[in-house]
Amino acid sequence: MSDEKKHIEKLANQEYKYGFVTDIEVDAVPKGLNEDIIRLISEKKNEQEFMLEWRLKAFRQWQKMEEPHWPNVEYPPVDYQNIVYYSAPKQQKKLESLDEVDPELLRTYEKLGIPLDEQKMLTGVAVDAVFDSVSVATTFKDKLAELGIIFSSFSEALQNHPELVKKYLGTVVPYTDNFFASLNSAVFSDGSFVYIPKGVRCPMELSTYFRINAADTGQFERTLIVADEGSYVSYLEGCTAPMRDENQLHAAVVELIALDNAEIKYSTVQNWYPGDKEGKGGIFNFVTKRGACRGFNSKISWTQVETGSAITWKYPSVLLQGDNSVGEFYSVALTNNFQQADTGTKMIHLGKNTRSTIVSKGISAGKSQNSYRGLVKIAKKATNARNYSQCDSLLLGDKCGAHTFPYIEVNNTSSKVEHEATTSKIEEDQIFYCNQRGLSTEDAVNMIVNGYCKEVFRELPMEFAVEAQNLLAISLEGSVG
Amino acid sequence: MLEIKNLHVSVEGNEILKGIDLTINPGEVHAIMGPNGSGKSTLALVLAGKEGYEVTEGSVLYKGKDLLEMAPEERACEGVFLAFQYPVEIPGISNTYFLKSGLNAKRKYQGLEQMDAIDFLQLVKQKAKLVEIDEKLLKRPVNEGFSGGEKKRNEIFQMAILDPDLGILDETDSGLDIDALRIVANGVNKLKGPEKSFLVITHYQRLLNYIVPDIVHVLSEGRIIRSGDKNLALELEEKGYDWLKKEAEQVA
Ligand SMILES: Nc1ncnc2c1ncn2[C@@H]1O[C@H](COP(=O)(O)OP(=O)(O)OP(=O)(O)O)[C@@H](O)[C@H]1O
Ligand SMILES: [Mg+2]
Numbered sequence: 001m002s003d004e005k006k007h008i009e010k011l012a013n014q015e016y017k018y019g020f021v022t023d024i025e026v027d028a029v030p031k032g033l034n035e036d037i038i039r040l041i042s043e044k045k046n047e048q049e050f051m052l053e054w055r056l057k058a059f060r061q062w063q064k065m066e067e068p069h070w071p072n073v074e075y076p077p078v079d080y081q082n083i084v085y086y087s088a089p090k091q092q093k094k095l096e097s098l099d100e101v102d103p104e105l106l107r108t109y110e111k112l113g114i115p116l117d118e119q120k121m122l123t124g125v126a127v128d129a130v131f132d133s134v135s136v137a138t139t140f141k142d143k144l145a146e147l148g149i150i151f152s153s154f155s156e157a158l159q160n161h162p163e164l165v166k167k168y169l170g171t172v173v174p175y176t177d178n179f180f181a182s183l184n185s186a187v188f189s190d191g192s193f194v195y196i197p198k199g200v201r202c203p204m205e206l207s208t209y210f211r212i213n214a215a216d217t218g219q220f221e222r223t224l225i226v227a228d229e230g231s232y233v234s235y236l237e238g239c240t241a242p243m244r245d246e247n248q249l250h251a252a253v254v255e256l257i258a259l260d261n262a263e264i265k266y267s268t269v270q271n272w273y274p275g276d277k278e279g280k281g282g283i284f285n286f287v288t289k290r291g292a293c294r295g296f297n298s299k300i301s302w303t304q305v306e307t308g309s310a311i312t313w314k315y316p317s318v319l320l321q322g323d324n325s326v327g328e329f330y331s332v333a334l335t336n337n338f339q340q341a342d343t344g345t346k347m348i349h350l351g352k353n354t355r356s357t358i359v360s361k362g363i364s365a366g367k368s369q370n371s372y373r374g375l376v377k378i379a380k381k382a383t384n385a386r387n388y389s390q391c392d393s394l395l396l397g398d399k400c401g402a403h404t405f406p407y408i409e410v411n412n413t414s415s416k417v418e419h420e421a422t423t424s425k426i427e428e429d430q431i432f433y434c435n436q437r438g439l440s441t442e443d444a445v446n447m448i449v450n451g452y453c454k455e456v457f458r459e460l461p462m463e464f465a466v467e468a469q470n471l472l473a474i475s476l477e478g479s480v481g
Numbered sequence: 482m483l484e485i486k487n488l489h490v491s492v493e494g495n496e497i498l499k500g501i502d503l504t505i506n507p508g509e510v511h512a513i514m515g516p517n518g519s520g521k522s523t524l525a526l527v528l529a530g531k532e533g534y535e536v537t538e539g540s541v542l543y544k545g546k547d548l549l550e551m552a553p554e555e556r557a558c559e560g561v562f563l564a565f566q567y568p569v570e571i572p573g574i575s576n577t578y579f580l581k582s583g584l585n586a587k588r589k590y591q592g593l594e595q596m597d598a599i600d601f602l603q604l605v606k607q608k609a610k611l612v613e614i615d616e617k618l619l620k621r622p623v624n625e626g627f628s629g630g631e632k633k634r635n636e637i638f639q640m641a642i643l644d645p646d647l648g649i650l651d652e653t654d655s656g657l658d659i660d661a662l663r664i665v666a667n668g669v670n671k672l673k674g675p676e677k678s679f680l681v682i683t684h685y686q687r688l689l690n691y692i693v694p695d696i697v698h699v700l701s702e703g704r705i706i707r708s709g710d711k712n713l714a715l716e717l718e719e720k721g722y723d724w725l726k727k728e729a730e731q732v733a
Contacts, residue, residue, distance in 0.1 A: 428532065429569045435553035436529050436563055437583035437639065438590070447582060451573030451622075 032081040035059065038186055041086045045155055048162055058175035058185030065179045074340065075284060075311050078249055085187045085220070143203070150195040151206055154222050157193035164195055168226050172255040172292045172319070180251040181288040184220045188253070191222035196231040196262070205461050207236040221252040227262035229295065234265040236464060250309075252287045260295030260322065265303070267460055269468055271475075272308035274339045282310025282339070289316035293325035293354075301328035302345065303459040305468045307475040310339055315373065317346035320354035320382075327356040330456040332468070334475055335368030335400070344374035344405075349385040349415070358389040361453050364400035365476060371403040378415040385415040393423040394452050396445070396476070446473045482507045482678045483528075483548075483647060488539035490520075490527050497523045499703035500539070505647070510679045512689055514714065515700035516722050521682045522566050524700070525651045528680075529563040530556050543647065557583075558590035562645030564636035566652045566682075571623040576635065577605060579623045580642050587643065608641040612668040629656035637665045641672060648672065649680045654688040666691030686718040701726055 029040050038059055042052040067078070144151055150161060157165055175185035196202055227233055237254075250272070256264050266289075275282025285308075291300035302316040318327030329345035347356035356376065364370040376387045393402030404421050426448055434444035450457070450469050457465045483505040490498040497520045505511050513521055527534045528541065530553035541548040548556060571579065585595045596604070609616055614634050624632050633653050640648055648669070654662055669679065669692050681692055689697070689711060697713040698705045701722060706729040707713065717725075 424572075427569070430571050432529075432531055432553060433565070433569045433571065434579075434583075436557050436565075437579070437643065438554055438557040438586035439583055440552075440554050440586070443582070443586065447574060447579070448571065451571070454573060 029084065029086045031084050033059075033083070033085055033187065037085055041187060041189070044086060045158070047158055050162075050166055051158060054170065054175065055186050058182050059187075061176050062179065062182035062186055065182060067179050078284070080183075083219075083249065086189060140204075147200050147203070148197040149200060149202055150193065152193055154188070154191040154193050154224070157224075161193075161195070164226070165193065165224065168224060168255070168257055170255075172257060172290050173253050173288050178288060180286040181253050184222060184251045184253045184288070188220040188222040191224075191252070193223070194225040194233060194235065196227045196233045198228045199230040200228075201231065202233040205234045205236050219250045221250075223252070223254040224257075225255070225264060225266070226257045227259065227264050227298075229260045229262060231259075232263045232265075234461065235267070236461065237266065237268040238270050248282075248284055250283055250285045250287070252289075254287070254289040254316075256291030256300055258291065258293050258295060258298035258300050258322075258325075261297045262295060263299040263301075264291060265301045266291070266316075267464060268302075268304040268306075269464060269471065270304065270306045270308050270312075271471060273310075274308050274337065275310040283308065284311045285309040285314065286311075287314040289314065290319065291317070291327070292319045293322050293327060293351075294319075295322045295325070297324045298322050299326040299328075301326075301330075301459070303328075303330040303456065304332070304343075305456070305460070305471070306331070306333040306341060306343065307471055309341075312339075312341040312343055314343045315345055317348065318356065320347065320349045320356065320385075321351055322354075323351040324353045325351055326354070328459075329356075329358045329360070330459045331360045332363070332453045332456045332472070333361070333370060333372075334363040334472060335365065335370045336475060337366040337368060339366075339368040341369070342371045342373055344372045346375040346377070347387055349376075349378045349382040349387070352381070352383045353385070354382055355386045356388075358387070358391070359455050360389075360391045361456055362391075362393045362402050363396065363449060363452070363472075364393070364402050365396040367399045369401045369403070371405065373405045373407075375407040375409070376417055376419075377409040378412050378417065380411045382412050383414050385412065387415075387417045389417075389419045391419075391421045392452070393421075394449070395423065395425045445476060449473075449476065482509075482544065483680075484540075484542040486540050486542075488524075488527070488541060489537045490523060491535045491537050492523065492533060496537070497703055498527070501700075501703075501705060503698065503705065505678045505680060507678055508673075508675045509695045510673070510681060510692060512681045512683060512692075512694035512697045512711075512714065513700055514683060514697060514717055519700045520703045521700055522651055525563055525566075525649050525680070525682060528556075528649060529553060529561060554586065555590075557643075558587045560646030562640050562643055562648050564633075564640055564648070564650045564653045566655070568624050568632045568636055570625045570627075572625050574623050576619045576621060576623050577601075580605075580639055583639075584642060604642060608638060611641055611671060612638045613664045614638045630658060630661055633657055634661060634665060637668050641668060644672065646676060647678050647680070649682070651682045652684065653681075654683050654685060662688065663691060686714040689714045699725055701729065704729075 029037055035056060038055050039052065042055055150157065170185065173181050175182055194206060225233065225235060256266060258264050272283040272285060273281065293300050300318050304316065306312055316329060320327050327347050331343065333341045333343050335341045344360065345358055347358065349356065358374060360372050362370040362372055372391045374389060376389060378385045389406065391404050391406065393404065395402055402423055406419055408417055408419065410417060426445060430448065431441055431444050435441065449472055453472065457468055460468055485501050485503040488498055488501040489496060501524060515521055523534065527536065530551065536549055543561065551559065581601050588595060605619060609619065612634060618627065618631060618635060624635060627635060633656055636653060653665060657665060666688060681694065694711055697709055697711060699707040707725050
């Protein structure tokens with residue numbers, strides 16, 4: 001094996017060094033899952049009757065279901081009775097200053113270009129007068145309230161706007177949808193709720209960041225975003241900083257609803273613990289994300305950059321119900337070491353003149369397995385529907401795998417579906433060419449990888465895009481400093 | 482500038498270069514000619530540090546330092562530039578971005594400040610004019626879909642930007658039309674200087690009308706069998722290589 005190849009493998013094989021702080025005080029219900037636990041969760045959260053009923057229906061459904069075993073991810077059986085399904089908002093021990101934080105972690109933040117104040121928020125350092133997160137969040141909320149925008153935790157929304165939650169909850173991802181969605185519906189702890197009123201253009205990117213200290217949303221997160229007629233919102237989920245979390249299983253549900261002429265842009269950067277070099281530990285991320293373009297001329301756009309988790313199983317999808325509606329999916333999924341990712345999207349064309357675009361960029365390194373699984377379905381009534389899909393795979397080294405499973409179902413002859421797929425490797429000659437122009441192998445690999453992901457990064461909000469680029473570099477490097 | 486002594490190089494167990502001696506002084510232009518497969522590109526690539534080219538014997542000093550000890554990117558940063566015989570394509574990376582990264586890597590190595598986008602663009606404009614390269618090519622991904630001649634021209638453009646001390650041109654004239662040949666040669670001539678040296682590999686005497694070499698070497702079967710002034714190239718053009726090979730055999 002040549003040195004360059006070895007170097008690429010070395011880059012791909014370095015260890016993930018982020019530690020996880022575990023000194024957290026927890027007020028939790030007993031382990032295991034049964035109707036009493038669900039009643040207890042609902043009671044602790046002071047929920048209305050309808051919510052409890054819904055949770056119980058979901059639970060009964062879930063008991064009848066079997067855990068899916070997908071062909072391209074493998075993991076040991078999960079013991080669902082050995083999980084704590086509710087813990088009160090965790091009180092993280094406040095640290096006095098950044099000096100007490102793991103320097104490796106800080107170096108990562110620095111590389112990612114995360115501002116100092118945010119570093120403090122993320123690491124749980126008490127924030128000083130210079131940057132009071134509470135006051136920032138408050139002014140932020142005041143501004144949104146003026147426009148009638150609701151942006152709160154899911155629990156708060158259940159207290160303050162139960163009628164809205166009731167109207168939309170489960171209308172895109174019903175509690176019967178799939179094993180993990182049903183589980184989530186039964187036990188979800190918290191999440192975000194967004195409502196944008198008619199004709200309002202949300203003036204800022206809504207980000208979970210701003211609630212970061214407000215609540216720990218835990219492993220069963222539930223998000224519901226409703227964009228009323230003619231409104232617009234851009235929502236950012238997650239952050240590029242490595243997330244500390246002791247929960248192994250994550251089963252979130254995200255529902256988006258866009259009414260007539262509304263647009264929702266949903267961006268995710270996911271960087272959960274991927275497990276060690278041998279493939280031990282790491283988060284299992286089984287997410288159900290789906291948007292409904294319910295209205296005429298509505299638009300939903302998913303953009304995701306996935307670098308974390310041991311196992312990712314996720315298909316952000318769009319139901320194109322309204323005539324002339326538009327669905328988009330832009331994805332970068334990077335896997336390293338023993339990570340497994342099975343991700344993709346479903347574009348379900350129901351309305352006339354609906355259009356969808358899929359751009360998926362898979363990067364596999366180490367011994368990882370990276371699969372794209374996508375469905376484009378054109379229903380009978382979807383006259384003049386259009387889809388364009390582009391699925392590219394990039395391999396680093398020769399021990400990893402990339403797989404593409406595109407499913408296409410067309411029931412209307414006036415529609416047009418285009419699919420393009422490529423698989424490429426970074427050639428040694430390309431690296432040498434870069435070396436000859438002065439670039440180190442590491443820089444050359446990063447440059448090529450970033451170039452390859454450009455079409456997706458372009459869709460991310462500016463600051464996020466820069467962080468995402470750095471994140472890819474770090475994920476490939478796998479080590480800090 | 483460059484001092485090659487008794488250089489032996491093997492590729493996958495086959496000895497390709499069998500004892501090369503070659504000294505290039507600052508300011509000199511040397512040409513290497515020779516039949517196909519004689520080892521010209523091998524010499525160029527081994528100087529640039531390509532993987533898999535094993536030096537079994539001999540030494541190479543560059544500006545008094547052991548060149549063979551340096552990583553390829555270090556050689557580049559020290560001022561060694563190779564215009565490849567077969568430039569590769571790098572999809573997704575614009576030519577200008579690529580070059581800016583290269584130039585800034587070099588500047589960092591030299592302890593200079595990073596060049597910002599505005600200054601760099603200025604430099605690009607100036608050098609693009611020098612080698613008369615279409616600016617549209619510069620915005621496209623590195624070499625992707627470039628014609629053979631465009632790739633070669635791009636190599637010279639990159640050389641102009643990186644401004645090396647030792648420029649190695651491996652058959653940069655192959656695939657160029659007559660006008661391009663003149664333009665490329667003019668570009669090289671403008672880059673010349675008392676502290677700059679060039680090693681020009683070519684099959685055609687024609688190029689040497691434009692880039693006038695101080696010394697011409699003939700490489701055959703891994704050895705330099707003859708060196709002379711620019712008239713040697715004319716003689717080769719007329720008589721081919723056979724007479725030289727025969728002479729060399731007689732000597733050996
Ligand atoms: N990997 C390899 N294994 C075996 N032989 C090789 C390998 N790479 C190159 N060679 C041989 O080394 C010899 C020298 O090749 P080189 O490319 O240096 O020739 P050249 O003088 O540049 O030829 P040309 O004028 O055609 O460009 C050739 O015979 C070639 O086949
Ligand atoms: Mg050659």
